Each structure stands twice: as structure tokens, then as C-alpha cells.
Amino acid sequence: MDVVLDDVSVEVAGSTLVDRLDLSVGSGEVVGLVGPNGSGKSTALRCLYRALRPTTGAVLLDGTDLASLPLAESARSVAALTQESRTELDFTVAEVVALGRAPHLRGNQQLTDADWELCRQAMRRTDVEHLAGRSVLSLSGGERQRVLIARALAQRPRVLVLDEPTNHLDVRHQVALLSFLRECGLTVLVALHDLNLAAATCDRLAVLSRGTVVRTGKPHEVLDPELVRDVFGVSVSLVTHPRTGAPQLLHDLTEPGGTP
């Protein structure tokens, strides 16, 4: 399923948070949104999972305006792991993951054996099956994050939207998640702060600054020291990963920094 953000602007209380943003993501492509704090990454992603409606412009799924689809229909296609994803209720891990099946159920319909099997597969994939009976309130930050990823996978979406999914994850689970994003065959939009992980994971990157895309392309076309200085205000050297050829940035901490 392909996704297009077509000239999307979002205004809230007189401020323009996203400004005429254009971005196309092909079916099965992994596109990373990178940009400084406050550049509009989360706001753009919110338009995709319908937490926000663009003030002007449209989000298209396979050419259909998302706003014209019933909410349940778009929820069957688009799963999101967001910064607002909450696990504050005293549910077990299995119950939280099962919520991912909700868009596929009618009324009070119960989960079938096939639904539970999909939940188990998602829990195995994110390494939380052994926690299935535990209360989510008792989990560590990284374990909770993996449960939320399992919930999104149990939804069996065609588009995955992830806002800083590596938050709280140790390095093994970061690599496992990002490798999965590369292999899963889904259309993926992911906001990432770590430019090196973004370069290693994504087919293309879109660099956001002040609510709009300032550059888009394959990681080696996008990540150059000049752009990183202009957009992020930091000094880096560019090297090439010796095995994969991915561009990697080395931070130069001896250069004067900006505001922390």
C-alpha cells in the first residue's frame, strides 16, 4: 500500500506546525523522518494515523483520501506506535497485544483462535511471549515498548507508522526492531533521532526542518556534513560503513555546540 502526504499543512492555535509537506512512500518502502526537536515529525505522523486532520492538503492511501475512509477501515490498514501510546491500565501483556485485533472485530465479537495465534506470533517476534501473563504496569520501559510494537504487529496492518520506536530499547532490541522493519515488507514511516540507525535502516530519508521537508533521498544522497550542520547545528564527519556501505556520521564534540 503506498502513502502520499500531498501538500499537507497543520495549523494549531494560529501556529503552522507542518507547512506544505509533500512526501511519497512506495508500497513496501521504509522511509525515515529525521529532523531536530520540534521540526514537525510527530505532527506529520499524527496525520497518518488520524490523530490529527490536515488543515489543508491530504493523506492518500493507495490514492484514496484517508479522510474519506471510515475510521475502522483505516485502522485495519495503518498501525501506529506513537509517543502517546499508553500502557497505564492494569492489563496483562497478552490483553494489550490483543487490542491490536480490535479493528478487525465486529461489535462485541470475541477473539478467535486465529486472532490469538496472530497475537502470539507478534509477541514472539518482539520477544515478549514469556511476559504474556504479566501486568504491563510491572514491566520495564523497554519491555513495555516491545509490547506496544507487538500490539501494532498483531493488527496485521499494511502501513506501519512509528514515532521514535527505539526509545527505551537496549541495543540488541533496537537492532532487532530495525532489522524487522527492513524485512517485514510493510510500508513503513518511522521518525528516528539516531541518524546512523536511520541511514542503516531506511530506503529513503526525509529531513524535516520547521515543518517541511528540506531534503529527501537515499541516505547517502541526504546525509552530508553541510546539511547536518545547517539543519541540526552540529559538526560531523562522514564515513562509509566498511561492510554495508551505509553512510555513517561521526560527531565532532570538539566543535562549539549549540543549546542543549
Ligand SMILES: Nc1ncnc2c1ncn2[C@@H]1O[C@H](COP(=O)(O)OP(=O)(O)OP(=O)(O)O)[C@@H](O)[C@H]1O
Ligand atoms: N497542540 C499543539 N499546540 C501548539 N503547538 C504544538 C502542538 N503540538 C505540537 N506543537 C508544536 O509543534 C512543533 C512540532 O512538534 P512535533 O512534536 O511535531 O515535533 P517533532 O519533530 O516530532 O519533535 P521531537 O523531535 O521533539 O519529538 C513543536 O514546536 C511543538 O511545540
